[in-house]
Amino acid sequence: MKMLLTGFDLLLALTLLWLAWQLLRSTDIFKAIIFFICFGLLMSLAWVRMHAPDVALAEAAIGTGLTGPLFLAALRRIERKAGKNMMSEPAGNGEETGSRWKARNREMSPLLWTVTALTCCLAGLLIWTVLIIPRPLPGLADQVAGSLAESGVNNPVTAVLLNFRGYDTLLEVMVLLLGAITVWSITHAPFPPRVPDTSPVQKAAVRLLLPLICLIGGYLVWQGAYQTGGAFQGGAVLSAALVLLLISDFLWLPGMRSLPLRLGLTLGPLVFVLLAGFGILVEKTLLRLPVEYAGPLLLFLEAACGLSIGLTLAAFFAGGRPASDLRETPYSGEAKGKGPAES
Amino acid sequence: MTIPEIIGLACIAAGIPFFLSGTIGMLRFPDIFTRLHALTKADNVGLGFLIIGLCLQTDDWFIVIKLVLIWVLVLTASSASCHLVARRALQKGIRPWTRE
Amino acid sequence: MAFADSWIVVPVFAPLTAALLAFLVRRASFFISLAAACLSLLAVAVLVNRFLVNGPAAYAVGGWDPPLGICLRTDGPALIMLVLTAVAGVGISLYAKGYFTLRIERPSRVGRPERQERFFWPLWMLQLTGLNGLYLSGDIFNLYVTLEVIGVSAAALAALSGKSASLIAALRYLLVSLLGSMSYLLGVVFVYKTYGVLDLGLLQAAAAPAPGVIAAMALMSVGLLLKTAIFPMHFWLPPAHANALAPVSAILSGLVVKGSFFLLFRLWFDIFSPVLPAAAFNLMGSLGAGAIIWGGVQVLRQQRLKLLIAYSTVSQLGYLVIAFPLAFAGGSSQAWSAVLFMASGHACAKIAMFMSAGTIMLHAGHDRIRDLAGIRAYLPVTAFAYAAAGVNLIGLPPSGGFIAKWMLLITALAGHQWLWAVVLLAGSFLATAYVFRVVAQLFVIPPDKPVITRRRAGLLEWPALIMALLSLLLGLMAPYPLRLLEAGQIVRTAMTMGGGP
Amino acid sequence: MSWENVLIVAILMSSFLPGVIIFMLPERSTALRTGLNLFGAGLKMALVIVMDLAIYYGRIFQMRLELMEGVELFLNADPLSAMFATLSSALWLLTTIYAVGYLEGSPNRSHFFGYFSLCVTVTIGIAMAGNLVTFLLFYEMLTLTTYPLIIHRGTVESLRAGRNYLVYTFGGGGIFLFAVIWLHTLAGPADFSAAGLARQLVESEAPVLRCIFLLMIAGVGVKAALVPLHGWLPQAMIAPAPVSALLHAVAVVKAGAFGVTRIVLDVFGVNNIIELGLMPWLIAIAAATIIWGSLRALQQDGLKQRLAFSTVSQISYIALGVSLADHRLALIGGLVHLIHQGLMKITLFFCAGNLAETLGIHRISEMAGVGRRLPLTMAAFTVGAMGMIGIPPTVGFISKWYLCLGGLEAGNQWVIMVLIVSSLLNGAYFLPVIITAWFGKQQGPWPQERKFGRLETHWMLLIPPLVTALTVIAAGVIANAQFSPLTWVKFVVQDYSH
Amino acid sequence: MTTILYSVTGLLLFVFGLFALIVCPHPLRKILGGNVMSAGIFLFLVAASYRADTGEIDAVPQAMVLTGIVVSVCITAVALVLSTRLQQAADQGARRRRKRRREEDAGE
Structure with missing residues (x-):
């Protein structure tokens, strides 16, 4: 075997x-x-x-x-x-950066040789170091097992992720939100102007699969506490459902109002921050959950994070902010309804 | 090795040639439509055998339900995507291969 | 853990919540951000006097002690950088408000300034969260996540201006910071493989020379050098800082670059100093020397003001790195204070310079140095702020830069390291050249130029002046931050293991 | 905070605060600006006189501010610094009056007068510096405050002169910083004291100390316009007349000479320098500068350029006196020349400014017959020129007299030869100017003549040169009086005679 | 044995990704290289903590890898949207330049 x-x-x-x-x-x-x-x-x-x-x-x-x-x-x-060709050379404003994007032919220029040589010796060095490192020390496995009981969940990975190193996960959820804000700040969501005729089979498959995918996503989020699963995996499955929606060009999607989207995106981090605050109020230490309520609180946190992760990953796929995001600007009247013209 | 496990192993073994034929079909067939045909047909049947074999090997009903769910999902997904790929190929103007 | 202990958390959580609220409520985003900046300034003040009373504190997040959980630590150097970030944070927020109101009144492209302001505040608050998180955190992997937060938000801020030149620069900046974080992460993996522990305090205790550590330190240092744009790996900095909006380039040059440098310094001198060979320090010193000389020469070739200031950042960062061999030879406490003093002085001066460059750009419409004659006529405060910041960069007496250069030169001459001393002097001569090249243009009013009456640009000019005077003030009341460092130095040796509750 | 500390800070603040306030003033409020200026100058003059009296009767004036653990800002008013402080505050009062008259109606005046007062604050700071670090701090700040004054006119030549000035002064400043830090690492933080360096340090580190001394002299020599480093001085003549008057009579050049004195007397100590064998070097440099300055002055046709080169040579008299410091008379001659040269040179520059302002005369060839048109100005100019040459009734004679006695006492024929030759050269380049002015015939109309009513020129331009000319004669005639510069210098030299 | 095998594979993947990130000109391929690099590092991390004999798993590296995957997906998304916008801005620039050139020709 x-x-x-x-x-x-x-x-x-x-x-x-x-x-x-x-x-x-x-x-x-x-x-x-x-x-x-x-x-x-x-x-x-x-x-x-x-x-x-x-x-x-x-x-x-x-x-x-x-x-x-x-x-x-x-x-x-x-x-x-x-x-159709590879990234055409953007007629940059004459700066030397423009020319570097042109696809260089594959012949091995001397620069290429030096880079390959350097990377090979880097690889050799690293592998040599790995080979001579003596028996690796025992990791933190026993500490994790020791205090698994008070963490409120019995899947060690979720325990480490949400309770022992909760601060890491909070920052990481913030990184996701940061990614979404960046994508929104760069451009409008490029919905194709004329809607290609999506085949009926695709529409039927989407209508059939959507509820099932959401169910599986929810199940994964809920299952995180016991076996493999959790907010990230569940959220990814949820985002698959949203991506299916985005692909099949439902007419009401481009007109989505931006406030509900923003609320969904910030739901996970907000719940995390509230929980942290709650930890300070009740247990006088950041992110410390009372042992008896740890289970349900973590589940609630995972559900919120799962939802917002799903939305964030879908926002990544959409590739831009909804058309209506800047429309509610009060003082630039003429900005109303200009849509992607400016982007 | 109890009886169900032996039968399970046999079913898994039965599934393998279908996967093999699907792959050979994909490599040998001349154009995109025939390849699609080979892949979806052969792999789904192979997968069916595989799922039955696995179901026999476990005794926990919940896992059996999950396996069957996987099989149903793969069926719908592969048939829908096979249709879409073929449709897109036709839109791009690829004519099916005819023996002349 | 007393309730009062939780002040340590405020510098990270105030900007974090502000980022969330600013993203949700668009109209009140400025007031939320300003409130968060002031709150973190207050929190840092509380932390400083708690530090002076009872020395470095450690705070285990979530109640789990370090080998398992993450703990936040405050010691002398971290507090100095926190004070710097908090003060600069308030200054930049005020300047940004003035900058955007003026941009929205006279937009170059319809709708673009609104978009820029709309997304500036949440990104800026996330940047502050990352920086404060980096200075406080005591866990190597957590530092990786904060580095990511800083890197992505910096690239996003750089791409905010929308021009194709700044988009190219932002993409290159993002890829470089990705490469830097990846090599840092590989270093973390090597550390975890050899020591099995992630917490900085435990690592410092367990720091024994092992093959894995050399590889880890090499990878981490290369990653952090990439992110701090030290000499050979600085190609991405000038376009990114020059093409960004004025408040954004102030953030990038002043604060972001200092974050990853601080981590580099903490790794080299706080955690792994007994393990590293002398040759490594001299290599770093030569990188620094290269940065000073090469950066200085490049600055003299620039025609645009913002590119000039960006290249001067590359040169000034060389000063920070050249202190490595000096610290290794002389007493390391002297080097701590010299480097952090130089870092904070440079940060204030650079922020003031970019702010005044931004104001000049808005009023003159361009930043070609040759035709900037006589700006003093209608922007007197900005011209004076630029000159005061320049004085600090050169290291002339009243400024913090002078004290830092004095300490560096003392350690260099005491340790008989003539090469570094000569490079330091050459660096300050180059700095004089490129500062006075611009100051001469700004201050001289050609006889025929009419004196235009003063324009109303309150919020644009005064933050720049305050930051410039701060960098000068650092020179005069130097003992206070230095005592902060010394306190950190003495008490650290007595710091208990893990510092749990 | 006893009243002594308050006095020192008040002296510094009396010109710093008006300066900062003047920066804020808009262009049109000339009355307020002039009032503030004159009030500041008057207050400073009074405070300095009070301080001189107190020092005369033995009071100590000190103020410390801790910069770093080994380094502190230390202001200490000993007799030598009081002397320089009195000279600069007196001449600043006169130059302010002159500048107000000279710059009437020109643009950017609040900017000018702001930096003008900051410059004098820094000069007073240099005078009262108690240790080498404080001296270095104020020395480098002097460049910052004088640079805007030089480029005040905004023309291309003034920009080039400014750049040149920066290159020289920052080069010197950098070298001086290097030397100061090097000495700091060897000798540790030491205040100015007559004893100078510790004896065993001099024996153990002789070669290093020689190198440090030469670097320091080079660093300070830039501002003291010693021969190879004097290039910036003639070019800085582009600046308006009050600036060149203040810079070359009181502030920059004197700071350099004062620096040389401090280094030789208080940092190294005279005996250590003799033991290190550096005295001949210093004498050689001083002599070379004296001769070279006078020779170059002969060739200049521009009046202000000629005066500039004469400054170059006159300042080295002080360096010459200090380099013979082991002989009491020579030291007295050197130090007293510090004050006398200030008085004489500022009179000459005031007159040159008058000529340029009222008649538009910049070259000596245009000065034929100007005596008839500006009798009083030319009278003052003649008195100043006589002083420079060293003709008896003026102060110039006294300082050259003591220098010669010192040279004789030292038995160094070189020094006496140099003094005689330079006096002859002084006569060679000043007398023709006086002759053409009084006895030459006026050819054609003056380039830009301006009328000022019955007086020959604006009253504010006329009074300062006359006052300084009178002091040149008075200080010469009543040299031994209770409060003349000579007696004060003898009081100063008591500390150093051993 | 498996630890060493997977560690070496992880390191080789890291080096491949590094090579791709540096050499390839096309931004999309650079980002692909970045992803391969991060996959390599995570493989090396989990391989470092894999106990072949005792078989018990150490949860902390797995949590780190999860965080790493999520962060790298975020950076990939931002980089992709940035390069798309970059291409769009370059096209707008090219179109504007062509229009201006056409106006100049029309002008003469």
């Missing part, structure tokens, strides 16, 4: 490296993205092999489930504007 497993590991490792190498070599960006998606799926297989089911689920849901479509959407938006 052991031989079989190591054989499987070897095969998996080789395919991962081959896929990564293909990612670099392939001339066409679309092919590279497809390789990246396969790479992601195999990575989640590797996580399963390393006894890390949570990470496997997250890699599958977020690492490939969402990043793949993000890349494909970005590629379509870039190619739709720049004609």
